[in-house]
Amino acid sequence: MSSSHKRFKSIDTNLLHAGAIRPNIEDSVVTPIFQTSTYLTGGDRDYDDVRYVRCSNTPNHAVLHARIAAIESAESALVTASGMAAITTAILSIVKTGDHILTQRCLYGGTQMFLNEDAKGLGIDHMPIDLNDPSSWRKALKPKTKLLYVESISNPLMEVGDLKAIVAFAREHNLVTIIDNTFPSPVNFRPIEIGFDLVVHSATKYLNGHSDIGAGAIVGSQARITKATKLLNHLGGMLDPHACFLLERGMKTMGLRVRQQNQNALQLAQFLSKRDEVSEVRYPGLSSDAGHKFAEKLFDGYGGMLAFYLKSDAMAEPFLNSVTIPLHAVSLGGVESLVVRPSRSSHAGLTAKEREALGVTDALIRVSVGIENIDELIEDFSAALSMSHVKEAKRA
Numbered sequence: 317m318s319s320s321h322k323r324f325k326s327i328d329t330n331l332l333h334a335g336a337i338r339p340n341i342e343d344s345v346v347t348p349i350f351q352t353s354t355y356l357t358g359g360d361r362d363y364d365d366v367r368y369v370r371c372s373n374t375p376n377h378a379v380l381h382a383r384i385a386a387i388e389s390a391e392s393a394l395v396t397a398s399g400m401a402a403i404t405t406a407i408l409s410i411v412k413t414g415d416h417i418l419t420q421r422c423l424y425g426g427t428q429m430f431l432n433e434d435a436k437g438l439g440i441d442h443m444p445i446d447l448n449d450p451s452s453w454r455k456a457l458k459p460k461t462k463l464l465y466v467e468s469i470s471n472p473l474m475e476v477g478d479l480k481a482i483v484a485f486a487r488e489h490n491l492v493t494i495i496d497n498t499f500p501s502p503v504n505f506r507p508i509e510i511g512f513d514l515v516v517h518s519a520t521k522y523l524n525g526h527s528d529i530g531a532g533a534i535v536g537s538q539a540r541i542t543k544a545t546k547l548l549n550h551l552g553g554m555l556d557p558h559a560c561f562l563l564e565r566g567m568k569t570m571g572l573r574v575r576q577q578n579q580n581a582l583q584l585a586q587f588l589s590k591r592d593e594v595s596e597v598r599y600p601g602l603s604s605d606a607g608h609k610f611a612e613k614l615f616d617g618y619g620g621m622l623a624f625y626l627k628s629d630a631m632a633e634p635f636l637n638s639v640t641i642p643l644h645a646v647s648l649g650g651v652e653s654l655v656v657r658p659s660r661s662s663h664a665g666l667t668a669k670e671r672e673a674l675g676v677t678d679a680l681i682r683v684s685v686g687i688e689n690i691d692e693l694i695e696d697f698s699a700a701l702s703m704s705h706v707k708e709a710k711r712a
């Protein structure tokens with residue numbers, strides 16, 4: 317009894333069947349939860365043959381590894397306890413003390429803090445580069461630069477860079493590339509297909525899609541994933557079998573969910589860009605957006621994440637208090653819409669000046685668009701915008 321190697325042509329079929337155990341235990345249709353930490357030894361020759369929950373080699377792990385590899389067009393994959401476990405493990409599987417990393421300018425807060433504090437403490441330095449200015453990249457190189465780390469769509473301003481140019485630059489200079497593909501999800505973009513070496517995910521978000529577990533994934537070649545697995549075995553950030561089961565269940569509907577979220581987000585972005593209370597909308601699906609020209613060529617859809625600036629900082633609080641359908645919470649990628657103010661959440665650790673420089677002002681609202689009825693959602697945003705305007709006027 318083992319996970320199947322068969323792959324299908326489309327992501328939707330792979331989401332249901334790739335890696336499934338066939339025939340399954342007791343003829344079950346769904347992968348059961350193997351709620352056991354250890355397995356009988358069967359003439360194991362070395363440590364890598366031992367089946368033990370921390371080694372991420374239970375049947376629940378095997379199914380997910382084959383399935384996630386299939387949907388990302390990769391040889392291999394590894395699930396982890398969180399997105400941060402995936403990111404830190406992937407980075408540390410490439411660089412060691414004395415090495416140097418090039419990164420995108422505005423990264424996910426957790427990744428940025430890991431690089432600023434923990435990686436730096438280990439003697440691993442990094443240098444931010446401007447993805448929109450390829451002529452500046454070469455100057456940032458050092459003799460010990462080993463890794464180039466980017467995100468497919470950046471948080472919270474939804475920037476999409478020239479990702480093909482990034483891959484070409486990295487190849488020219490012998491750098492390993494890692495890309496955080498959480499925001500588009502593999503439904504909209506598969507970075508391995510354009511030559512990235514490793515893809516990381518917060519599976520807490522779109523892969524699971526239901527805001528009810530923490531999980532992550534690393535995707536890439538067999539050799540790179542074997543190396544990352546050995547490191548994860550030491551660091552200990554494996555995914556529990558019960559969370560594996562929930563992630564497998566959540567992933568089955570990712571195609572349906574994400575395509576609905578693509579549609580809803582585009583409609584909401586178009587609605588917001590026509591409103592007087594809004595000064596700017598950031599969404600790669602809008603033809604006016606700076607990243608649109610790259611997103612259009614690379615992506616099958618523009619995703620469910622958008623951000624917008626209200627006309628004044630004072631409107632943000634009344635707006636957040638007036639929407640009745642989206643929930644005011646951090647995180648993203650679930651079926652329910654969420655709204656958040658990045659200056660008070662992901663970027664609260666920066667100084668006001670640093671936030672201003674990045675464009676993360678108090679007037680910026682980030683939306684993770686869910687699968688609610690879009691007319692009802694737009695009605696709710698419309699009412700809240702009108703309300704925030706009235707309240708702001710009264711205050712002034």
Ligand SMILES: *Cc1c(COP(=O)(O)O)cnc(C)c1O
Nearest residue numbers: 398399400424496498518520531
């Ligand atoms: C949430 C998130 C992470 C971190 O994932 P966790 O599952 O919370 O550890 C990393 N990158 C991006 C882009 C995210 O949105």
